[in-house]
Amino acid sequence: MSTYDRAGPPHNPARRQALSCLAAWSVAAVVWTFTGGVPRALGATTAGPTTEGAASALTFVQISDTHIGFNKQANPDVVGSLRHAIAEINALPRAPAFVVHTGDVSHLSRPEEFGQAREVLQEIHVDRVHTIPGEHDTIDDGVTGYLKFFDHDGNGKAWYSFDHGGVHFIGLNNVLNFKMGTMAALGDEQIAWMKGDLARVSNSTPIVVLGHIPLWTVWEPWGWGTADSAQAMALLRRFGSVTVLNGHIHQVLQKVEGNIALHTAMSLAYPLPTPGQAGIGEPGPVTVSAGELGKVLGTRQLTVARGRHELALIDTPLAG
Amino acid sequence: MNEALSRNTSRSLRGGVVLALAVGTAFVMPAILAAAAPASTVEVNIAKFAYGPKEIAVAPGTKIVWTNHDQTPHTVTSNDKSFASKGLDTDDKFEHTFTSEGDFSYICTVHPYMTGVVHVRKQ
Numbered sequence: 001m002s003t004y005d006r007a008g009p010p011h012n013p014a015r016r017q018a019l020s021c022l023a024a025w026s027v028a029a030v031v032w033t034f035t036g037g038v039p040r041a042l043g044a045t046t047a048g049p050t051t052e053g054a055a056s057a058l059t060f061v062q063i064s065d066t067h068i069g070f071n072k073q074a075n076p077d078v079v080g081s082l083r084h085a086i087a088e089i090n091a092l093p094r095a096p097a098f099v100v101h102t103g104d105v106s107h108l109s110r111p112e113e114f115g116q117a118r119e120v121l122q123e124i125h126v127d128r129v130h131t132i133p134g135e136h137d138t139i140d141d142g143v144t145g146y147l148k149f150f151d152h153d154g155n156g157k158a159w160y161s162f163d164h165g166g167v168h169f170i171g172l173n174n175v176l177n178f179k180m181g182t183m184a185a186l187g188d189e190q191i192a193w194m195k196g197d198l199a200r201v202s203n204s205t206p207i208v209v210l211g212h213i214p215l216w217t218v219w220e221p222w223g224w225g226t227a228d229s230a231q232a233m234a235l236l237r238r239f240g241s242v243t244v245l246n247g248h249i250h251q252v253l254q255k256v257e258g259n260i261a262l263h264t265a266m267s268l269a270y271p272l273p274t275p276g277q278a279g280i281g282e283p284g285p286v287t288v289s290a291g292e293l294g295k296v297l298g299t300r301q302l303t304v305a306r307g308r309h310e311l312a313l314i315d316t317p318l319a320g
Numbered sequence: 321m322n323e324a325l326s327r328n329t330s331r332s333l334r335g336g337v338v339l340a341l342a343v344g345t346a347f348v349m350p351a352i353l354a355a356a357a358p359a360s361t362v363e364v365n366i367a368k369f370a371y372g373p374k375e376i377a378v379a380p381g382t383k384i385v386w387t388n389h390d391q392t393p394h395t396v397t398s399n400d401k402s403f404a405s406k407g408l409d410t411d412d413k414f415e416h417t418f419t420s421e422g423d424f425s426y427i428c429t430v431h432p433y434m435t436g437v438v439h440v441r442k443q
Contacts, residue, residue, distance in 0.1 A: 072391040072410065108393050108407050135430050139393060139407035178432040223433055282369035285391050 029061045029085050029099075058165030061089055061096045061126075064247030065267035067136060068117040069107035074270035074285035078107075081268045081297060082120055090125045097164060098126050102247035102265060103175070103212030104134030105150065114149040133158050134212040134248060135175040135184070142176060159190050161197050168201050170194065172211040174226045183220060184213050185227040195235055206241040214246040214264055216255050219275035222283045224249055236260055249283075271296040359417075361385060364436070366394050366408070366428075371436035379443040383417040394434065398426040 063085060070078050089099065101121070106113035114137075121129045130152065137146040143158045152160040158173035172194070177185035186194075201207070209215070215232060217225030226232075236242045242260040250267035251274060270285040270293075288296055359381045365372045367389040378384065386396045388408040396405040396414050402424065405414035418424070418440045428434040 070391075074391065108409055136393070139395065139430060178427075178429050181427075181433055181435060184432075221433065223431055283392075284369065 029063050029089055032058075032060050032062065058167055059094060059096045060164075061092075061099045062102060062245050062265055063089075063099060063268055064102040064265040065104040065134065065250055065269055066101070066117060067104055067107040067267070067269035068120070069110060069113035070269055070285075072285065074287045075293060078269045079116070079120060081293075083123070085268055086120070086124050090123075095125060098128045098130060099124055100169075100171075100210055100245065101129055101131040102134075102210055102245055103132050104136040104247060104267075104269075105131055105146070107136050107269075109137055109139040109145050111145060111148070114146065118149050130162075130169070130171060130210070132171045132210050132212055133173055133175055135178075138175050143173065157190075157193075159193060167206045167208060168198075170197065170207065170209045172209060172232070174211045174213045174215070174229075177227075183217070183223050183225045183227045186229070186232055191228065191231050191235075194232060198235055201239075203238050204240055207236060207239050207243070209236065209242065209244045211244065211246050213248045214253075214262065215244050216257075216262055218249060218253060218264070222275060224275065224283075233257065233260065266297055268297060359383065363387065365389060366396075369394075369428075369431055369434055371396075371434065374436050375439070376437075377439040377441060378418060380419055380421060380440055381417065382440070383415055384438065385413055385415040387411065387413050392430075394428040394430060396426055396436075397429045398424050400424065 063082075066082050067078050068082070075081060089096065099121075105117045121131075131150045133143055133146045133150070137143075147156060147158060150158075152158075152171060159171060161168065161170045163169070172186060173190065174184050174186050177187045179185075198207075209232075211226070213226050214224055215226050215229040217229075219225070236244075237258065237260070240259055244260065244262040246262065246264045247267070249264050250270065250272035252264055252266055254261065254263045256262075271288065272283050273280045273286055275283075286296075360379075361383045362376065362378055362385070364376065364384055364386045366386055369390065369392070371386070376384070386405070386408070388394050388410060391410055393407045393409050395407055396403070396416075398404065403416040403426070407430070408414055418438060421440050421442060424438045424440065426436050426438070
């Protein structure tokens, strides 16, 4: 089993060409499609056509970390940034089937923030926005406040699953079970639910897992990992194609473990520092100079070569 | 300010004792003794994802005021459930008066690697 961390795209002349086409794509969103069970990202841009994708292929968009309610120096207008992304999503040549939001919908778990987020997300021209909570959504009373606005299926849990276009989607809540000094965890109840949920899914069904905090340990000192993720990964190992979409760290990193590819996403609010930098000891919002914010709120595009499970990443900044 | 008050109170106390003994009015002493021990307030700053000071020793009756100076929200949540703040935005404060002796460890529930402890001891 090959495992490696990759923070940037491999060098490839075809990809460089694709990159230049995508440079005009100014939205911090990822457009995905599934063709033959293999996830690929479509080059979605208002200025050019999409790359090839079967007419019946499933296409969806990932956004993350909108932090509605944040109004400090790093981004005084997070609603504006979200609306910028929404305008781009609505301008896609082929509308996505739905949007997924990988958490930190709000900044302070306040009802007015959840309410505004829900209203603004309704401006996206899709039938459904599937959300999962981030730790900024569960500050005061767990998921209770979040669920009043974003209960996926009325079960009173922030975890769920659904099927679309032959792909099985799982939304996880890995921002509870915070204990002193440890990372967040999924918890035994949720893992038991996940095991039962996957029991009825065949190995050849493509799986997409949504979780706010990365399901691999990116940087433990900052809580960038999930304490019991190994149990979840063990449940996923038998499937031929698993894509894990995370948020939380406001930057793009990926890890591949066999058939499982994990990708974190950029934020639509503000950037966070990369861990391990000298002189930066905490994951606080980074303020960049004027005109630079668009460069650090970017998009993520995936392309998958026919017959390969490995996903290649192309990172495109919001603004050139 | 509390130390100065104690010193002046000690001098008045000695004077008061002499006076009370001389005059034979015992009720003066208890009133002066009561004025010698006011409750105190201690500040803890939350900055750069850390409590400062991270470890603190106070007497029973002390009130601690935490202030969040980060752009990111934090909480002050004790592990024994005896005190818990709401989510604290930038410049928000939380206060708790510690009445009983003990060791009270606490965390930020949003960032559980942020920890602090309050040792409450009679002094």
